[in-house]
Amino acid sequence: MSETAIIVNLLALGGLALAWRKDSSKARAALRAGWKAFSEVLPAFIIVVALISLIMPFLRPGDISRFIGTEAGFSGTLLVAAAGALVYIPSIVAFPLAATLLDRGASVQSVAAFISTLTMIGVVTLPLEIKELGRRMALWRNVLSAVAALAIAVALGALL
Amino acid sequence: MSRSREHPAARCGARSGGRRGYIAAGAVVAAVILVLLRFPARMDAAGATAWSYVIQMATILPPVMVLVGLFDVFLAEDKVAKYVGKASGIRGIIISVAAGALPSGPLYVAFPLVAALLKKGASVCNAIIMLSAWACIKLPQELLELHFLGARFMLTRLALTIACVVPMGLVVGWLVEWGDGRGIPSAR
Secondary structure: OOHHHHHHHHHHHHHHHHHHHHOHHHHHHHHHHHHHHHHHHHHHHHHHHHHHHHHHHHOOOOHHHHHHOHHHHHHHHHHHHHHHHHOOOOHHHHHHHHHHHHHOOOOHHHHHHHHHHHHHOOOOOHHHHHHHHOHHHHHHHHHHHHHHHHHHHHHHHHHO | OOHHHHOHHHHHHHHHHHHHHHHHHHHHHHHHHHHHHOOHHHHHHHHHHHHHHHHHHHHHHHHHHHHHHHHHHHOOHHHHHHHHHHOOHHHHHHHHHHHHHOOOOOHHHHHHHHHHHHHOOOOHHHHHHHHHHHHHOOHHHHHHHHHHHOHHHHHHHHHHHHHHHHHHHHHHHHHHHHHOOOOHHHHO
16 A cells, blocks of 8 residues: 555545544435445446556557657647547546556656646536536636646646 | 426436446446457456556545545535635635635536636636636545655646646636626726
8 A cells, every 4th residue: 555545544534533523424424425426436447447458468668658758749748638638537547547658658748738638628528618607718718728738738847 | 407307217317327337337348358358468467457456546546535525515515605706816816726626526517616606706717716726636636646646746736737727717717807898897
């Protein structure tokens, strides 16, 4: 178990203990809500793990770094940024994927772009966003999020 | 939700949405296994990859989900709405970032909530900042980022994101309110 996992587990147990002392029926409701969130994210997690497990053994060591590593430069970053904006996978599932990509030679810049566009831009949910917030606000938010995501990625790549 | 959807059968229907997800997951797993059976040499590597993911997630996902549940139950959305709705200026920006970082759930859950805030008089700027914070600096999500990508990556990206999101909120606020004509008087 990693250090972070231990800390997060302690945090959750502590929070749960506090909640239980305050209001045990609400704490039970919290556990139910957590279980619901878990069972909702689980299928997506299974699908992503299955696909990664299928694809990774077929990639040669240099493949990932050639497409989205430092040698691919900004075009590689644009590629994963676009992928992050288009696909809809829960960010909870995306972090282990990002870690694997980083491990196999993807550049920091590309991985940062992927996470930022994935979380900030939702092409799939855009119709819903337009319905709730209006076309002008929704479109500008997504366009500027794309600019921000690339800026964050370039800065992060330069800093780390 | 309309009345007719409260029929017991409709409730089952709502649940089968989750079941559809599991059916899809099962189909994908079956397809992956079928493909891998044709490449026996890759089986071990695939199994090792899958196993390492399952182990990592088994230690981190349950506590994160407990935290998600605690936020969900103990943090009433109307309270969040009250504080951001009343807020303005730099205090409003700080509250918006904090409020966006605390609740859980996917971004599309935030759209109706933020729409409600806007109707109550929250500024477009704060609404955008809250949406962005909700999208990419939610607390449970940051814990996972810390776990998988390390403190340096997580903290640097967090700082850069906050630095980008605040001007973004100001710009979108300016663009939207100018366009609606509401912003024009203050620009004169």
